[in-house]
Amino acid sequence: MTRSWLAPLSLIFAFACTTEELGDGADGADESTTDAMDGTDETDGADTEMTGDGDGDTGAEVIATLDGVITDMAGAPLPTPGLQFCGPVDEETGDVLLCIPVPVEADGGFEIQAMLAGLWNLKVVHGSVDGRYFTGQAFQVTVNEGDALDFSMPPIVVPETAEVTDLSAAMGEVAVTIDDALSVSIDPSLAQSPDFQQPAELGGLAVPEEFWRVSEVDGGSVIAAWSFSPFGVKSTEGGFGFTIDSSLGLAADETVTFYEIVKDNGELHEVATGTVNGDASAIDIVPTGVGLHELTWLLAVH
Structure with missing residues (x-):
């Protein structure tokens, strides 16, 4: 099993210096991150390979382990998954100290040996490849001393959608149909893909x-x-x-709250509230703050 070794304490301060530009929580961190379309996730300064003597021994004490498997929705390994372990996450500001790229084996297996306790974000990204349009995963994990966390049963699954909408020639706002329920309006000129370019396509799916x-x-x-x-x-x-x-199975006048998952720190941000209309055919939505800001996961909570 391939192992990813987290930075010893002597390196943490250097990483802290390179991540000062992350700013106010997840927004700053996200804007300094590029998700390359081959499945890698490159963060300016924060994403850096660990150094050692070749056998993974960095001299720091391992306090916990995280093992798991990453698959597609059919349970098969992904072509080129990009896995990162990001944290510790400051629970007040959302700032992430560092993001560590984790090797993933051909069968989808990975192992992380953690040297720091706290709140971390497990993030898996995957660009489109061979006509397959992958989404991603980002979720928070609390690491305590002595933990042996297992993410193999069930595995971490990266969803994929069968198709995307071409935005390359779009002028102004476009309504992108995700499924029979959800439609998202996007003006490509007012949006940015993970590679810092204007998005040329967008798709999605209702995830089982x-x-x-x-x-x-x-x-x-x-x-x-x-x-x-x-x-x-x-x-x-x-x-x-x-x-x-x-x-969404609710009765007329019932309410629902919508959240997005912030990719870089795994936080859940409220983006809107909604009320089922009188004939229970749709949900009337009122944005919270700036509304839906990042297209990662959109959760409806009742």
Whole structure:
């Protein structure tokens, strides 16, 4: 099993210096990150290979281990997954100290030996390849001394959508249909792909419940979840509009709250509230703050 070794304490201070530009929490960190379309995830300064003597011995004490497997929705290994272990996450500011690239074996297996306790984000990205349009995963993990965390049963699944909408010739706002329920409005000129370019395509899917890594938010249950490709398209001005032409199984006048998952630190941000309309055919949505800001995962919570 390939192992990824986390930085010894003597290196942490150097990484802290390179990540000062991350700014106010996840927004700053996200804007300094490039998700290359071959599945890699490059963070300016923060994403750096660990050094050692070749046998993984950095001289720091291992306090916990994380093992797991990454697959597609059919349970098969991915072509070129990019896995990062990012943290510790400052729970007040959302700042991430460093992101460490983790090798993934051909069968999808990985192992992380952690030297620092705290809140971490496990992030998997994968660009489109061979006509397949992958989304991604980002979720928080609390690491305590002595932990041996297993993410193999169930594995970490990266969803994929069968198709995307071509935005390369779009002028102004375009409504992208994700499924029978969700539609997202995007002006490509006011958006940025993970490679810092104007997005040329966008797709997504309603992800089956067995592939969710988050099932509850603030005591409420997730009742629907969508994920997007490319994973992490960001709005550069305001937020993305979206509509839900479904009651998601709720009755008229019932309410729902929508959250996005921030890719770089795994935080959940409220982006909108909604109320099922009178004939239970759709949900009337009111944005919270700037609204839907980052197209990673969109969760409906009741």
